[in-house]
Amino acid sequence: MDEDFGAYQRRLLGYVxxxxxxxxxxxxxxxxxxxxxxASRRRLSRPPAPGKWSAAQILAHLxxxxxxxxxxxxxxxxxxxxxxxxxxxxxxxxxxxxxRIDPGHSLEMFRAIRRAxxxxxxxxxxxxxxxxxxxxxxxxxxxxxxxxLLAGHDINHSRQLAAILGAGRVAARRSR
Numbered sequence: 001m002d003e004d005f006g007a008y009q010r011r012l013l014g015y016v017x018x019x020x021x022x023x024x025x026x027x028x029x030x031x032x033x034x035x036x037x038x039a040s041r042r043r044l045s046r047p048p049a050p051g052k053w054s055a056a057q058i059l060a061h062l063x064x065x066x067x068x069x070x071x072x073x074x075x076x077x078x079x080x081x082x083x084x085x086x087x088x089x090x091x092x093x094x095x096x097x098x099x100r101i102d103p104g105h106s107l108e109m110f111r112a113i114r115r116a117x118x119x120x121x122x123x124x125x126x127x128x129x130x131x132x133x134x135x136x137x138x139x140x141x142x143x144x145x146x147x148x149l150l151a152g153h154d155i156n157h158s159r160q161l162a163a164i165l166g167a168g169r170v171a172a173r174r175s176r
Contacts, residue, residue, distance in 0.1 A: 012152025021151035028154040059106035060098035086137035
């Protein structure tokens with residue numbers, strides 16, 4: 001990552017721009033499904049440039065991050081102030097061999113876990129959104145802030161997918 005974690009957080013939150021995070025989070029899986037549409041696995045698996053992730057790798061990343069953040073939120077709900085370990089996304093990608101994961105399976109996993117995480121957060125009383133964890137890289141994170149960061153993360157990767165797949169104008173309008 002070329003930017004520090006503070007700059008990264010500010011960038012993600014800037015993408016959200018005061019919009020409701022849950023609205024963005026709910027729309028993203030369908031928006032991505034529309035973007036990848038009928039693209040072949042070959043097209044989805046082709047990196048846009050050396051050292052850059054392909055659309056398929058981005059989908060695998062989104063699925064695994066959704067799993068990770070769902071776990072982290074549940075740990076925070078168990079005990080406010082819970083320690084949250086950081087992760088190295090490149091190590092995860094390498095170890096899980098993102099380049100070999102079927103993009104359709106990644107999208108299916110992302111949709112299912114996102115649905116479960118959104119259902120969980122809808123059931124929470126407002127006070128629970130203020131529960132927090134102590135993240136090793138981001139510092140103190142409330143569940144509410146996690147939702148905002150996830151929404152920004154969705155926008156960030158949706159824009160990358162749109163650029164890779166040539167769906168830029170349509171996807172950019174959807175993410176506004």
